[in-house]
Amino acid sequence: MTTSARVYYGAIINPVDLRHFDALPRALIGVTSDGEIAWLEKDVEDHQVQDLLAKHSWSDVELFALDKWDWLMPGFIDTHTHACQFPNIGIGQQYQLLDWLENVTFPTEAKFADTAYAKQIYPSVLTRLISNGTTTCCYYASLHLESTKILADIAHASGQRAYIGKCNMDRESPPTYIESSPEQSVADTEALIKYIRSLPTTLVHPIITPRFAISCTSLLLHQLGALAAKDPTVPIQTHISENLAEIAFTKSLFKDCETYADVYDSHGLLKHNTILAHAVHLEPREIELIKTRNAGISHCPTSNLNLSSGSVKVGEMLDKGIKVGLGTDCSGGFAASILTVVQHASIMSKVVSFEARGKVNSTASKSDSTFADKPLPVATLLYLATVGGARVCNLQDTVGSFEVGKSFDALRISLNPRTKNPGISAYEDPSGFKGADSEKLLRERLEKFLFCGDDRNIAEVWVAGRLIGGQNFSG
Ligand SMILES: Nc1nc2[nH]cnc2c(=O)[nH]1
Numbered sequence: 277m278t279t280s281a282r283v284y285y286g287a288i289i290n291p292v293d294l295r296h297f298d299a300l301p302r303a304l305i306g307v308t309s310d311g312e313i314a315w316l317e318k319d320v321e322d323h324q325v326q327d328l329l330a331k332h333s334w335s336d337v338e339l340f341a342l343d344k345w346d347w348l349m350p351g352f353i354d355t356h357t358h359a360c361q362f363p364n365i366g367i368g369q370q371y372q373l374l375d376w377l378e379n380v381t382f383p384t385e386a387k388f389a390d391t392a393y394a395k396q397i398y399p400s401v402l403t404r405l406i407s408n409g410t411t412t413c414c415y416y417a418s419l420h421l422e423s424t425k426i427l428a429d430i431a432h433a434s435g436q437r438a439y440i441g442k443c444n445m446d447r448e449s450p451p452t453y454i455e456s457s458p459e460q461s462v463a464d465t466e467a468l469i470k471y472i473r474s475l476p477t478t479l480v481h482p483i484i485t486p487r488f489a490i491s492c493t494s495l496l497l498h499q500l501g502a503l504a505a506k507d508p509t510v511p512i513q514t515h516i517s518e519n520l521a522e523i524a525f526t527k528s529l530f531k532d533c534e535t536y537a538d539v540y541d542s543h544g545l546l547k548h549n550t551i552l553a554h555a556v557h558l559e560p561r562e563i564e565l566i567k568t569r570n571a572g573i574s575h576c577p578t579s580n581l582n583l584s585s586g587s588v589k590v591g592e593m594l595d596k597g598i599k600v601g602l603g604t605d606c607s608g609g610f611a612a613s614i615l616t617v618v619q620h621a622s623i624m625s626k627v628v629s630f631e632a633r634g635k636v637n638s639t640a641s642k643s644d645s646t647f648a649d650k651p652l653p654v655a656t657l658l659y660l661a662t663v664g665g666a667r668v669c670n671l672q673d674t675v676g677s678f679e680v681g682k683s684f685d686a687l688r689i690s691l692n693p694r695t696k697n698p699g700i701s702a703y704e705d706p707s708g709f710k711g712a713d714s715e716k717l718l719r720e721r722l723e724k725f726l727f728c729g730d731d732r733n734i735a736e737v738w739v740a741g742r743l744i745g746g747q748n749f750s751g
């Protein structure tokens with residue numbers, strides 16, 4: 277769907293790299309009717325606006341001036357969540373992973389055998405994620421083909437950018453929630469790929485989704501690897517090395533593989549377009565292998581804390597140049613918002629740094645240019661939530677930041693006191709972003725939003741230039 281071309285004038289936050297983001301108090305951004313960013317001008321005074329529109333031959337285009345409390349920023353990218361687990365968010369947090377799957381999660385997912393249940397649940401999943409500012413999302417669905425097609429239909433109708441996979445699981449699962457054979461599992465996966473590709477969209481894509489090594493026979497993993505080799509444009513998502521009992525069980529099932537990462541690699545499933553959720557307890561040789569294969573990590577700290585899985589040494593991965601993004605991992609994580617994940621990623625990095633302080637070989641004081649064993653800076657958190665996620669999804673040329681030629685997948689954030697969140701009286705600067713310290717104010721407001729903001733502050737959500745959600749969305 278196209279809208280008319282638009283120009284936005286006001287403050288913009290734009291991630292640059294792991295250590296920097298631009299805070300531009302007075303930017304002018306032109307978005308084509310196809311939702312592509314056509315041009316971006318910085319430091320534009322009010323009296324220059326019309327001249328710049330003329331320079332771009334855009335004088336007739338509708339101009340939207342942002343409120344002094346507002347800014348635009350790229351939409352959030354959730355690299356890992358389970359649409360079929362939203363009904364059990366917030367339940368069973370006394371468990372660790374394997375018991376939690378058995379007692380809480382598998383029984384919930386089994387209900388999606390009924391397509392009426394999928395039609396009841398999935399629309400609210402999309403609405404909730406979009407209102408939290410998630411413009412791109414990687415979804416696990418249940419193992420059921422028909423219900424997963426419904427999720428794809430709903431994602432398509434919502435306008436969100438999405439990767440959708442049905443789980444592959446043919447062993448170590450309850451009798452009521454297991455696939456009958458590897459052949460059936462692969463046939464349903466191929467049918468889903470075909471179905472999603474038949475939808476009239478460039479935004480919704482299929483993704484091969486072996487649940488995790490434990491729930492897949494070697495034969496099934498080989499067949500999924502062959503499918504990925506036959507059609508290399510289809511990405512892969514799975515879980516890796518989340519919990520110590522899970523790792524021990526995996527090694528007992530795949531005795532020929534030295535490590536968890538070897539299991540996926542030896543079945544042709546560890547590639548540049550593989551998304552690996554968690555990666556909590558990776559061995560150094562697994563980290564090297566993941567780097568060599570250029571697979572991406574979905575860092576899910578809310579889930580890792582909630583299911584007592586452990587702390588992730590994200591800084592080490594970033595130092596090695598591994599692609600890292602953020603994931604809500606609902607319902608292992610109890611929050612559907614990437615903002616909560618940002619907050620927990622920050623806290624977790626501080627815990628990692630406390631622990632490192634006590635160790636002789638700590639890298640904490642070695643160099644300012646490394647991330648290992650240090651709290652993640654705000655710029656890094658912003659990057660992980662946007663560009664980092666885009667890289668994990670291999671969408672870095674399309675989304676994640678505002679650059680000419682990329683898609684306008686964007687949020688309008690508002691800290692207007694009208695939103696009633698957060699208590700920001702100290703920030704009620706009547707000059708908005710026009711005062712002398714406007715860049716500093718904008719940087720402070722971003723930090724305030726990342727740590728205290730929620731969906732009340734997300735006024736508008738666009739994907740490919742189309743307004744699809746936010747507090748001001750009535751559609
Ligand atoms: N967090 C999480 N880990 C898993 N490992 C296998 N399945 C799951 C799941 O549903 N959630």
Ligand SMILES: [Zn+2]
Nearest residue numbers: 358515553605
């Ligand atoms: Zn998960």
